[in-house]
Amino acid sequence: MPVDRCVRCRSKPGKNDQYCKQCSAPIVNRCTYDGGLTGEPCTKENTEDAAFCVACGAPTTFNQTGLLQTVYAPVSTGDELEEYHHFTHRFFEP
Numbered sequence: 001m002p003v004d005r006c007v008r009c010r011s012k013p014g015k016n017d018q019y020c021k022q023c024s025a026p027i028v029n030r031c032t033y034d035g036g037l038t039g040e041p042c043t044k045e046n047t048e049d050a051a052f053c054v055a056c057g058a059p060t061t062f063n064q065t066g067l068l069q070t071v072y073a074p075v076s077t078g079d080e081l082e083e084y085h086h087f088t089h090r091f092f093e094p
């Protein structure tokens with residue numbers, strides 16, 4: 001579900017916008033779980049206050065882009081999430 005107002009600059013997004021036209025923040029708080037190497041990606045759209053996906057526990061777009069601050073690290077709930085961690089470590093962390 002797209003947010004009513006951009007969580008970053010509060011401008012009003014267009015109906016089918018994916019990113020804010022004023023500040024480039026994502027409009028849809030989507031799950032970032034990509035399915036790992038073999039699994040199905042989770043495309044769950046979360047509410048604007050969700051730091052983690054309610055369907056699979058992976059960080060949401062808003063969390064990962066820093067729009068939502070959380071002190072909590074994701075809880076590992078299974079093998080799929082473990083794969084996710086390996087993925088982020090190998091490619092996205094310095």
Ligand SMILES: [Zn+2]
Pocket residue numbers: 006007008009010011020021022023024025
């Ligand atoms: Zn914005």
Ligand SMILES: [Zn+2]
Pocket residue numbers: 031032033042043044053054055056057058
């Ligand atoms: Zn998810």
